[in-house]
Amino acid sequence: MISRRSFGLLKSAPNFRRLAVARFTSVFGSAFGPIALSFGVLQMPGGSPAALSLVLACQAIPQLLFVLLGGVLGDRVRSRFRLITVTESAAAALWAVQAALFYYNGPVVWMAVCAAAGGVTRALFSPALEGVVVDLVPQEDRQEANALLKVSTNTARLAGMALAGATVSVVGPAIALALDAVSFAVCSGIFASLGRAVPPRPVRYRGTVLADLRQGWDEFRRHEWLWVTTSQLTLVIAVVNCVNGVLGPMLATQYLGGAWAWSAVMVAQVVGQIGGAGWAARLRPARPMLLATVCTAAAALPALLLAAGAPLLLVVAGALVSGVAWDVTMVMWRTCLQREVPAEAISRVSSIDLLGCLALAPLALAVAGPLAAVFGPAVIAAGGAGLVVLAVGCALLSLDIRTLAGARRAGSGESDGEIATAA
Structure with a gap:
């Protein structure tokens, strides 16, 4: 692809x-x-x-x-x-x-x-x-470079x-x-x-470490689409980690067949990510962060299917789709970050984004097991899927997310508003 x-x-x-x-x-x-x-x-x-x-x-x-x-x-x-x-x-x-x-x-x-x-x-x-x-x-x-690196690392x-x-x-x-x-x-x-x-x-x-951090924070806050996406991913990544690390294995043990079945789900997710990154190299959306945000909603699919007691084949298919959508999101987001944020501030801005994205993950992993023991893993998985959809819905309220334009093609006066067809 x-x-x-x-x-x-x-x-x-x-x-x-x-x-x-x-x-x-x-x-x-x-x-x-x-x-x-x-x-x-x-x-x-x-x-x-x-x-x-x-x-x-x-x-x-x-x-x-x-x-x-x-x-x-x-x-x-x-x-x-x-x-x-x-x-x-x-x-x-x-x-x-x-x-x-x-x-x-x-x-x-x-x-x-x-x-x-x-x-x-x-x-x-x-x-x-x-x-x-x-x-x-x-x-x-x-964009091509980011997609190739994602294909390489996922492979x-x-x-x-x-x-x-x-x-x-x-x-x-x-x-x-x-x-x-x-x-x-x-x-x-x-x-x-x-x-x-x-x-x-x-x-x-020019200044102290704290002054550099303040400048990075000011740059991060300046881009509404960036801090909205980070806030959204804080919840989404916490849910995905809980499903992949705790709830999925528990439900796989209960009704899918055990470790081998969950391994098949995880492999399907990575295969989907490889395909998603390859596909993202071809995409030229007029509104890349709108596409990225909508694709993030697919992260709820495995949790929803597991909560519903779907058969293994359907859960594997859901993991494949979520993997494709996830890497489309990542390539679009990373390309916008590298285009919109000045090169001299990009490491500080990305560190703030990374801290925000991972902030809830350790706590979520710590409470997922006890909550699943009390209410059942299917109930917690369904709740997690609902949180993902809620986070995506809130992010779509941002005008910046919905209107941030794609890059222009080199050597032309046209915006990259069309999705490129397969070569």
Whole structure:
């Protein structure tokens, strides 16, 4: 489904091609981490669900605490590529230490410390990554670039998910985590080469970190479509995480057939995301954020089908559709972000957006299980689907969401108001 223009970008832009390879490698290796970490903690002597919760919480909380600092650094450094080189090198070292701890049955407390440090590296990495496409790709090619990167990372995630379970089962979690460390090291090397190839940005240090954050906040607030979308995604992502991590597995155990059935649903969702990203490269909507917001409503579909007790085939189809719609949303949103927000503020703005989008996710995961135990997972899933629809409906009340125009085609006086036909 990828357009000829997108493949042309891969051929004509070697630096972007290296970026795509780096992201594929990193995400492929990262798919091993959660499975190896979860099963490794549970299988080790003295391992327990409480120990696993501790490790996962130590990984998630620092990411939220340090993401705003990551946004400031991403806009301050002269080369975002070199900043990412540092974060990926640190991540490689930390996952190597984690692998050694699992191999020697090291204490859980040190695993939690490594997980916390890994959360910090992700907090510094993500906002800088948002600015990398802006530094590397001309504006007229960014929609295709974003779509290609989503196809690449979703394909990597699918392949990693398929191999991670087998790797952990056959050779153990320590080797799986070591492979994750290798993927980060390879990614670091590619970003180091990009740092040498791409000229540094002219950056001036004009104020304190707090002053930089205030400027980023002012820029974030200036775009109604952006803060409305972030507010909407705060609820939507919390619901999706609860369905994927808690409610879906519970309902799959109750009536779909167990873990294999839920695995099929998750794989269908990722396959849909691959197709959605490829399709998004071809779309030229006159109102990209209107399309993105409407597509977000499809996130309610799996929860609604599960709540209704739909058969497995229908739930898989719903997950496929929601995956397609989700990546159309992500490509449109990211392209608008890179077009509307100045390059010198994009890391700070994206860090504020990321903090907002993930703000409710840990709390939602914490309460979903207890609520499902009291009211039943189907009731909570139905309530979650209702929250998604409500959030989308409120977002559509925004005039900015409904009217933000698409980009103009390079070399023409026409707006990208038509949806391009398949090449």
